[in-house]
Amino acid sequence: VCPKGHECEYLHRLPTLHDLFNPNVDCFGRDKFNDYRDDMGGVGSFMRQNRTLYVGRIHATDDIEEVVSRHFAEWGQVDRIRVLTSRGVAFVTYTNEANAQFAKEAMAHQSLDHSEILNVRWATVDPNPLAQKREARRLEEQAAEAVRRALPADFVAELEGRDPEARKRKKIEGSFGLQGYEPPDEVWYTRTKELEDAGAAGQIEGSGQSLMIEPAAADSEAETGGGIFSSSAVAALRGLSGGNVTTKQAPKASGPLVAYGSDDESD
Structure with a gap:
């Protein structure tokens, strides 16, 4: 029992899938490094998620896989175990990396069913293409x-x-009014692409029409009938008075308002 009780900042139990740890530290709070040690021991690296342990110096027996599974399953859910019986080596892969970290510290220099001293290290990357896939x-x-x-x-x-409900709705919409007809997926993809292309074309045409209409509207507003009011104002007045509106042309200036004479001209 921990003497700190509920004030202890460590978990006195096995890590689970729901425990979230900082990727820069292990489940014990120790800082990880950029790369592994030459002997693949120690805390490990934060550059790769490693869930596999290398277990060496196992006493070679016929039931070596069962022995390794029984002892290492105590520290978490085991995903896969690969055994090299003739060499006394096993590769134990856990489902959770935190359980692999815990098992590495718990089983280091321990023994299984015999008096062997285990050599537990981090496993290197498996070169098998199937394992990589x-x-x-x-x-x-x-x-x-x-x-x-x-x-x-x-x-x-x-x-x-x-x-x-979604399948039923899709079946009804995709029948195209034909009873018993179920269109393949290619029809849905083609129809979706057509709708997207039509929407993009409509946006382009709408912007082009607005560019063509706006200058024409500006020209019509600028046009005048040569009178006091513009043609647009006259049209609006005709609509209000029933069409009985006449415009008066502005009088043209026939000459200067004040006559002047020249000193060289005689009266």
Whole structure:
């Protein structure tokens, strides 16, 4: 029992999947480094998520896989175990990296069913292409699960096709009035692309028409009938008075308002 009780800042239990740790430290709060040590011991690196332990110096027996699984499953959920019986080596992969960190410290220099002293280190990257594909697929599934938790449940169900109402609505809309007809997915993709292209073309045509109409409207407002009022004002007045509006032309100036004479001209 810890003497600090509830004031202790450490967890006196095994880490779980729901425990969130800073990627720069391990489950014990120790700082990680940029790269692994030459002997692949120590805390580890924060550049790669490593869930696999190298376990060496195992007493070689026929049931070595069962023995390793029984002892290492005590520290967390084991994802996969690979055993090299002739060499007395096992690779233990945990589901959670924190459990691998805990198991590494718990099983270091310990023994299994015999008097051997285990050599527990971090495993290097598996060069097997199948293992690399499996790890990439696991990361994709983990990312998809994170996105699935962030989105609403009904939206995710509709995207994955698990919503019966969405399937029924899609079936009704996609029948095109033909009973018993179910269009393939290519029809939906083509129709969606046509709607997107039509919307983009409508936006382009609308902007072009506005550019053509605005100068014409400006010209019509600038036009005048040679009188006092412009043609647009006259049209508005005719609409109000029933069309009995006449415009008077402005008188043309016949000459200067004041006559003047020149000193060189005689009266």
